[in-house]
Amino acid sequence: MISSPCESRPEDGRRAATRRGWIARAWLAALAVAPVMLAASASAEQAYPPLSHPLTVEQVPDRPVYYVVGQPGIPGKDNEGHTSNAGFVVTSQGVVVFDALGTPSLGWDLLRQIRSVTDQPIRYIVVSHYHADHIYGLQAFKDHSPGIIIAQERASEYRENEETADERARQRLDQRREALFPWVDRSTRVVPPDITFRQRVVLNLGGKRFVLIYAGPAHSASDMMMMVEPEGVLFAGDIVQNSRIPFMNGDDVDTANWARALADVEALDPKFIIPGHGRPSTAAKQAIAFTRDYINYVRAAMGKAVASWTDFDAAYAQTDWSKYQNIPAFSSNNRGNAYRIFLEMEQSQFKEEKTDSTLR
Numbered sequence: 001m002i003s004s005p006c007e008s009r010p011e012d013g014r015r016a017a018t019r020r021g022w023i024a025r026a027w028l029a030a031l032a033v034a035p036v037m038l039a040a041s042a043s044a045e046q047a048y049p050p051l052s053h054p055l056t057v058e059q060v061p062d063r064p065v066y067y068v069v070g071q072p073g074i075p076g077k078d079n080e081g082h083t084s085n086a087g088f089v090v091t092s093q094g095v096v097v098f099d100a101l102g103t104p105s106l107g108w109d110l111l112r113q114i115r116s117v118t119d120q121p122i123r124y125i126v127v128s129h130y131h132a133d134h135i136y137g138l139q140a141f142k143d144h145s146p147g148i149i150i151a152q153e154r155a156s157e158y159r160e161n162e163e164t165a166d167e168r169a170r171q172r173l174d175q176r177r178e179a180l181f182p183w184v185d186r187s188t189r190v191v192p193p194d195i196t197f198r199q200r201v202v203l204n205l206g207g208k209r210f211v212l213i214y215a216g217p218a219h220s221a222s223d224m225m226m227m228v229e230p231e232g233v234l235f236a237g238d239i240v241q242n243s244r245i246p247f248m249n250g251d252d253v254d255t256a257n258w259a260r261a262l263a264d265v266e267a268l269d270p271k272f273i274i275p276g277h278g279r280p281s282t283a284a285k286q287a288i289a290f291t292r293d294y295i296n297y298v299r300a301a302m303g304k305a306v307a308s309w310t311d312f313d314a315a316y317a318q319t320d321w322s323k324y325q326n327i328p329a330f331s332s333n334n335r336g337n338a339y340r341i342f343l344e345m346e347q348s349q350f351k352e353e354k355t356d357s358t359l360r
Contacts, residue, residue, distance in 0.1 A: 048105040048140065049182040051080055055106070057113045058280075060272050063231045064090040066117060067274050068101075068110065072244060072328030075102055075133055081180045082106055084133045087235060087274055088114055089228055091206025094123035097147065098226055098235040098274075100137030102176075103183040107137020111144060122147035123205060126212060127193060128237025128276060129220040130158035132172045136184060138191035150201075151193035152214050155222040158190065215239050215265070218258035219246060219276075225265065232271035234284070239265060242278030242287040245294065245329040249336030255295050255344060262292045294324065302342040306349055312342045 055068045067087035071079040086099040088110075095114060100107045114122065122145040128134055130151065135158075141147055158169050169190055176184040203210040209229040216223035219238040226235040238246065239261050248255060265273075266288050273284040281287050305315030316338055324330055 047187075048108040049185075051082075051105055051109055051183075053080065053082075055082070055109045055113055057117065060231070060233055060280075063233060063272075065228060065231060065233045065272075066090070066114075067280055068113070069279060070101075070133075070277060074329060074332045075176065076179060080105070081133070081136075081176070081183055084238075084277055085274060085280070086110055086134075086137075088117075089208065089210070089231075089233075090118045090120055091208050092120075093206035094121045095147075096203065096205060096210055096226075097122060097125040097141070099128050099134045099237070099276075100125060100141055102133035103136050103180055104139040104188055105183045107140035108144070110137060111140055121145075124203060124210075125149045126210070126224075126226050126235075127151040127155060128224060128226075128235070129216070129222045130155040131220055131238070132176055134238075134276070135190065136176070136188055139189060142191045149191065149194045150203075150212065151196055152216065152222040152224045153196035153198050154216070155193050156196055157221065158192075213264075215261040216257070217252050217254045218261045219248070219253060220250065221252040223261070227268055227270070232269075234265065234268060234270035234273045236265055236273055236275050238276035240273060240275040240278075240287055240291050242273075242275045242281060242290055243327060244277045245324060245327050245333045245337070246277070246291060247329070247333050247337070248295075248298075249333065249340045253340055253344075255299055255341055256348075259292060259295055259299075262288055262295075297323070298338055298341050299345065302338055303345045306342065306345045312339055315342065 057066050057068055059066050065087065067085060070083040070085050073079060073083060075081045075083050081102040084099065084102055086097070086101050088095050088097045095118060097110075097114070101110055122141065125138065125141050125147045127138070127149060138149060142149070173184075173188065173190065177186065177188065197212060197214070199214050201212045203212070208231070211227040211229065212224055213227065214224050215237075223237055223239055225237050225239055228235070239258070266285060270284045272280065272282055273287050274280040275287055278287070301319045302315060305312070316335060319338070321334065324334065
């Protein structure tokens with residue numbers, strides 16, 4: 001069952017009712033083809049190139065919540081594309097999956113791991129945001145499970161053959177087909193969401209509430225997170241990246257809004273947090289603080305440079321990065337992050353100056 005408690009206007013109520021009806025029809029249709037999917041599963045072993053390091057599933061203590069942790073760094077042959085986290089929650093009425101990992105082979109292995117834990121049907125696959133390292137595994141779920149894929153509505157902007165401000169889908173897929181072959185190849189495709197939501201939606205399943213909250217644009221245009229109640233477990237997506245330098249060099253990155261989103265995460269007061277990258281933890285505030293402190297540090301350094309009319313190369317060279325230089329993904333992400341924030345703050349200053357001159 002799906003509900004939208006924050007939508008109270010009459011027209012929004014009709015939209016929520018329509019969404020509930022659509023999900024019910026989609027679920028019935030998925031169940032109808034489930035036997036075909038199960039029959040095809042035997043051949044899937046050959047369809048997906050094997051992983052040299054199968055996924056290791058961990059469990060939140062005393063909770064029916066499970067997760068897998070990606071390796072540090074950026075996707076490459078050494079980690080077989082497994083750099084992001086994903087997880088799933090088992091209820092008496094089915095399974096809710098959060099994210100699908102960065103290759104069809106990883107998605108297939110995650111599906112197999114779920115099957116080793118429970119025979120409950122997969123009801124929903126919730127996607128934190130549409131970036132390659134979180135979505136290529138959707139192909140396995142789409143082809144071999146009846147689950148309905150849910151994402152924030154701006155995820156619909158992500159297309160195989162279109163350029164988006166957030167991540168150029170076709171360009172990224174071509175890059176990954178080379179960098180992650182054979183796990184990403186010519187048969188790999190981008191699977192769009194089945195349904196989307198705007199701000200907030202609640203899934204009620206098997207006595208649990210899954211609260212889906214839009215938190216973007218921050219790391220991407222379609223960032224969202226999922227709170228599992230009553231367990232108090234938060235799947236934070238890439239809003240939180242624990243002890244890993246986040247990627248912020250995208251046109252849709254909004255670090256000011258990202259900082260606000262982190263405050264919203266902290267206000268949820270989760271008992272256990274599963275970030276998009278890095279180790280899950282009971283110390284949620286510490287994990288949130290790492291991402292927040294990094295963003296604030298880069299914003300302060302680049303903001304000072306913009307205010308003093310210092311060019312970017314000089315500003316970057318003058319900044320003390322020793323606190324972060326040994327953290328995973330620093331070499332691949334930090335300079336690009338700093339440049340993106342430099343441009344963001346330069347644009348913000350220009351807007352302030354323009355507004356001030358207009359008032360005069």
